[in-house]
Amino acid sequence: MDALLSNLPQVLDGFWSTIRLTVMSAICSLILGTVLATMRVAPTPVLRGAGTFYVNALRNTPLTLVLLFCSLGISNVLQLNFSDEPSMNGYWFAILGLSAYTSAFVCEAIRSGINTVPLGQAEAARAVGLTFLQSLRLIILPQAFRRVVGPLGSVLVALTKNTTVVIVAGYTEAAFVMNEMIYEGSGTVGIFLGFALGFVILTLPTGFFFTWLAKRLAVGQ
Amino acid sequence: MQPRRIGALVAVAALTASLAACGGGETTYASVVDKAKGAKKLVIGVKFDQPALGLKKQDGTVEGFDVDVAKYVAKELGVPENAITWKETISKNREPFIQQGQVDLVFATYSILPERKEKVTFGGPYIVAHQDIMVRGDDAAITKVEDLKDKRICQASGSNSYKRITDPPPNGKDIKSQLVPAGTYAECVERLKGKTLDAVTTDDLILAGFAGQGGGTFKILGTPFTDEKYGVGMKKDDKATCNAVNAAITKMYQDGTAQSLAKKWFGSAQGLQLPTAAPAFEGC
DSSP, rough: OHHHHHHHHHHHHHHHHHHHHHHHHHHHHHHHHHHHHHHHHSOHHHHHHEEEEHHHHHHHHHHHHHIIIIIIIIIIOOOOOOOOHHHHHHHHHHHHHHHHHHHHHHHHHHHHHHSOOOOOHHHHHHHTOHHHHHHHIIHHHHHHHTTTHOOOOOOOHHHHGGGGGGGGGOOOOOOHHHOOOOOHTTTTTHHHHHHHHHHHHHHHHHHHHHHHHHHHHHHOO | OOOHHHHHHHHHHHHHHHHHHHHHHOOOOOSSHHHHHHHEEEEEEEEETTTOOOOOOOSSSSSSSSHHHHHHHHOOOOOOOOGGGEEEGGGGGGHHHHHHTSEEEEEESSSSSSHHHEEEEEEEEEEEHHHHEEEEETTOHHHSSGGGTTTTEEEETTTTTHHHHHHHHSSSOOOOOEEESSSSSSHHHHHHTSSSOEEEEEEEHHHHHHHHTTOOOOOEOOOOOEEEEEEEETTTHHHHHHHHHHHHHHHHHTHHHHHHHHHHHHSSTTTTOOOOOOOOOOOO
């Protein structure tokens, strides 16, 4: 525990990086996930096929591999970079990898929500002359989102914990600080427990908040 | 519910039994030297991912300088090569593995440091590495440590070599380099090749392994600025083993084996000074 206290600035810095990464990736994956879900229920077969392919490919690929592809594949081999500043570059590649991966899960959560909206709603929307996108935006998605708040919360908690492997994309966060402290030989169990506690502090309120939100937004059928 | 509960109980009982089996059964020895003499076998921890030092090959065998030194020392302790069990030790788990007795000896680029001495005993050092810098073979802009200012250097996870550059004295040289985080040194080397970073800095022997793999793609500057004494890790206060290991290392340098092994593994890298005599021992 002494090691944690004497290195407190680095530890807090690490967790701040984790939070920055989680929030930005959550936003990006929510947007991308919604687009993917739209594609998967679209009337156009090509869009449906592309969406299905993307989700199945990303959902069944290990996250480390996705991130490694971002850093070694896109950044290193293809030489496509976000920024000349290494820390900024790593940050955006970590977000790219995490949101590419997480959006597949977000998409599936939203799609399951869409499936719970009674078919009559979509038929009624068509009957009053709304287009596909209009009915999705005005009728289907608002109802679907209310029903998947809980599952989306689980995805966000998983995302928070998934940030611990982004070192391969070139970004340092809490887990990197922990590895370094363990390497420098200042004890193992205390440091480990301290960082585990840090993640619990991040994820537990998230879980509670989403449970509360899901209850609040629930609509009686 | 009932059958399931019984199943769980059986599982718990089986687990307890297997744990108990782990505890007993084998004769325990007072020291590693006694185990080598009595059981004629040893478990040795090496790295599995460090070219030219400890590397596991496709066919499952391990090779490298650390591995060859371990084989020599084991032979001196009375254990033939085929009675050695190789176990992977990464930087983070070397101390716990030794303390729990999962490995008898560790030859894994294990620098002798005061804080580590509090937990384990070191034989040797059997070779002294120096922190150095590796750049692309065609890069003429970096020739000394000071040139790393504003350059992108690698910050590998589970290593603090970068601090020798960026930290203020006495820890480092207070040079403001840009840090590029990466998971392992192998990733650092990939990025060096792809020009998403400019220099990799860590122990020259580790760099030599990568330089050797890459042919002429990389060069080592040959500007050593630290001493990393690679020791043989063993349980704390195992003095008998420590003395036996030191005797073996002395012999290895006297009969020329050490020099030829160093030449075999690191000879192809430029800018590296190979040892001619045994390093001064730390004492057991």
